[in-house]
Amino acid sequence: MSKLTKEQVDHFFIDQFQSFENKLNGESKKPLHQLRKAAITAFKENGLPAAKNEEYKYTNIAKAFAKHLNVEALSDNNFALSSDEAAKYFIPELDAVRLVFVNGMLNKELSDLENLPEGLQIQPIKTAQDDFQDDFARHFNTHKIEGSDSFSDLNTAFTDGGVFIKISKSAVIEKPIACYYFTDAKEADVISQPRNLVIAEKNSQTSMVESYITIGEYASFTNAVTEIVVEDDSIFNYYKYQDESEKAIHVGATLVHQLGKSVFNSGTFSFNGAMIRNNLSIAVHSEHSETNMIGLYFLDYSTHVDNHTVVDHRVPNCESNETYKGVLDGKSRGVFNGKIFVRQPAQKTNAFQSNRNILMSDGSEMDTKPQLEIWADDVKCSHGCTVGQLDKDQLFYLKARGLDEKTAKSMLLNAFASDVVNPIKIEALKKLIESKIIERL
């Protein structure tokens, strides 16, 4: 297998779109297909981010793609996942409304689409364009947002097996919505591009977790997009959990639009993968909204995790808090880029950001960059980032009380991670992450 250049990878996707389009029957006049065509046109213009692209300076996805995937022999996406096998990867003890995707396509048999809680509607995205015509027209890929890029275009072009989720006005959905994205890499390399749209109507309350899983030894490329609209007075908790294989390349965009007096809490937890790029973008459209973002990447081996976040304060009187933490061992590499825009009208904005990292080995590396762009003059904004090692004095203090090196380190790392783990509002997920940290130590 010869390594493809970026241009060849671009062409591969453009060709793939041709064959994808040929397989779609009777969709050519539908609104979704118009959007797909517009998106592939945009993609043709830009292609994947080039090596010199500042936003992808440390994370060359096209190169990783060419290195890991053999595009001549891709999986045909016909994998049958048994419920027993799937169950092994579900978050333990989580009572959830479960949605299972295999290679980007919703698997109805393994998903809870019947007897949904009151106020919750879930549909394949392809039928939602008819059944929820207005919602689809208003929100699917219509809102401009910073941080959305040609990967999002690519995803839009290939939108196929994702879901539309709607939480009705004032509904409180007690069970979290759990989306499990299985990548079947048992017999061949695989590409999947799940695409979801979530609308949380006014005054509703929802928790959602997205978990990414690879099965098999082959390489995979996931390019996911989840759009979320959080309407007035709603509370939306969103979590992403990534524990993929060492040959899994993941680009995932979570594009969020927040309306007035809403609260959006997000948590991004990355443990394994070849190369992971998370684009979390939040546009704050109306006043008195609150945005909280936490993240933890606990890495080893050659895992590369890049978190790019954007909070776009467009209106006054909003607050955002962001804390991302990293522990890097082996030859792992972390990238953090946190953009905060405070537009000229967004007076009285409070925006805080912190990114702290502990390097556990000589071979690990962290590149961190806070980026605040402030046009308003009456705001409170702060940011800070640190990259260091475990504190020797703290370690000695614990050892001087009888804790061996391993126990002492584990206690310090747990403490370090605690302020991004404790706020998790889904207890089962919190437990899973705590156990994952202990497993690492």
Add this chain to the structure above:
Amino acid sequence: MLSIKNLHASIEGKEILKGINLEVKAGEVHAIMGPNGSGKSTLASVLAGREDYTVDSGEVVFQSKDLLDMGADVRAKEGVFLAFQYPIEIPGVTTTNFMKTAINKVREHRGLEPLDAVSFLKLMKEKMKLVEIDQSLLSRSLNEGFSGGEKKRNEIFQMAMLEPTLAILDETDSGLDIDALRIVANGVNTLKNPDNATIVVTHYQRLLDYIVPDFVHVLYDGKIVKSGGKDLAKELEKRGYDWIKEEADVA
């Protein structure tokens, strides 16, 4: 119990301890006094096993075992306790959780079953009273946001929990007001018994009014230059350290 012979130690190539000799027997209280920079805290740190210091020569035998051969955690498990001059803040770790882990590590080392939650809480309540420390403080992050007095009381609380054979108090009196000093001293005195020993490192004599030493040693320029009974501390308080320095420099 503890026998230090001709101990030399340095940090980053600079020799700090230049031949310390000291014998401590069970049931005794030894005070180590001396001017700033004489090596008092270094001695305490070396005994506790801080790795920043290099032991260049000499030997330290603790209960017939080579102390210098043990890591800091093993020394603690064997019964050595250092009350830190500057207790470290550890955000995210509560004293309670920390002590539970520490006690069970020490018990494991001594071949004892781990304490269950009920016995642990009972023990904790009992020891809390001793240093008049509040439960709420122990549920907070270790030493984070504690006042100076609270930090020192927390050290003695930990000492009470771990019941060491040899306690080393490194300037536990610094930064303490008189009330806190009494509480801390009372805690130390209550823990004293014929089978354990205490080394009190201090610059001032005041603490020794409350923790009465059997022996007082004066450390100067990395050596013990004078030893005596508790009256020596009083004399130092009255006359300062200059006469000691002069005597030592002449010698």
